[in-house]
Amino acid sequence: MKVLEMKNIRKSFGSDDVLKDISLSVNKGEVVAIIGSSGSGKSTLIRCAVNLEKIDFGEIKYDDLILAETRNDEVIYAKAENYKLINNKYGMVFQNFNLFPNLSVYENISLALKLVQKKDKKEIDNIVENLIEKMNLQGKEKAYPYSLSGGQKQRVSIARTLAMNPEIIFFDEPTSALDPELTQEVLKAIKALAKENTTMVIVTHEMEFAKEIADRVIFMDNGYIVEEGAPEEVLVNPKNERTKNFLNLK
Numbered sequence: 001m002k003v004l005e006m007k008n009i010r011k012s013f014g015s016d017d018v019l020k021d022i023s024l025s026v027n028k029g030e031v032v033a034i035i036g037s038s039g040s041g042k043s044t045l046i047r048c049a050v051n052l053e054k055i056d057f058g059e060i061k062y063d064d065l066i067l068a069e070t071r072n073d074e075v076i077y078a079k080a081e082n083y084k085l086i087n088n089k090y091g092m093v094f095q096n097f098n099l100f101p102n103l104s105v106y107e108n109i110s111l112a113l114k115l116v117q118k119k120d121k122k123e124i125d126n127i128v129e130n131l132i133e134k135m136n137l138q139g140k141e142k143a144y145p146y147s148l149s150g151g152q153k154q155r156v157s158i159a160r161t162l163a164m165n166p167e168i169i170f171f172d173e174p175t176s177a178l179d180p181e182l183t184q185e186v187l188k189a190i191k192a193l194a195k196e197n198t199t200m201v202i203v204t205h206e207m208e209f210a211k212e213i214a215d216r217v218i219f220m221d222n223g224y225i226v227e228e229g230a231p232e233e234v235l236v237n238p239k240n241e242r243t244k245n246f247l248n249l250k
């Protein structure tokens with residue numbers, strides 16, 4: 001079953017054609033790693049998927065819900081009343097955590113449960129407690145982001161995303177702001193999610209991690225998907241010259 005289907009996506013910033021004709025489907029339970037050099041369009045692709053950027057052409061579907069489609073060369077986005085349903089389908093974890101600095105760990109994780117999902121306090125407490133444990137943040141409920149390490153901040157950010165129980169989670173270089181030690185604790189948390197069959201799309205520069213966790217690896221270059229397949233194929237025996245160059249396999 002497809003959770004996400006993106007077809008023939010095009011996106012430009014001015015005269016800069018950043019996504020040229022990208023199609024990407026993600027099945028339930030699948031972990032997809034996206035690799036590629038800086039500027040190849042990885043962030044733009046997932047920002048389009050989660051509606052932080054508008055596409056110029058193509059189609060984006062979550063299950064049967066159409067976020068955007070193109071008719072007669074015009075992109076039509078879902079009506080406001082459908083956004084709420086579609087919004088609940090996905091979550092996103094950013095490179096720089098994007099936590100609310102003026103809210104505690106508990107409040108960061110629970111804010112949307114309270115304001116968007118309107119859950120009662122008891123249910124919220126339950127969910128937060130579970131996520132605190134899952135992300136190994138015990139004792140940090142009352143702490144504010146400034147007092148946390150980068151690894152802890154990113155685990156709070158992952159907990160906040162999990163709280164909404166999305167069907168698919170996008171990670172944009174979740175560890176690139178972290179030093180190696182903190183990187184490992186965040187990668188470990190993401191690996192645990194993969195073990196539970198969480199559907200994920202992860203932009204990463206961590207090739208060993210991608211090899212270990214991904215069901216499929218996608219190599220992007222200059223706005224195109226140049227190569228995709230099983231991790232052993234793309235990361236160990238790539239066919240395309242550009243993939244080989246990127247991985248220094250020449």
Ligand code: ADP
Binds near residue numbers: 016037040041044
């Ligand atoms: P990656 O994540 O692979 O490094 P990005 O998707 O961030 O690549 O960027 C791809 C290209 O799009 C870059 O040339 C970048 O400068 C450009 N770009 C991204 N976002 C914007 C924006 N909001 N306005 C203008 N150009 C942008």
Ligand code: MG
Binds near residue numbers: 042043044172
């Ligand atoms: Mg990026």
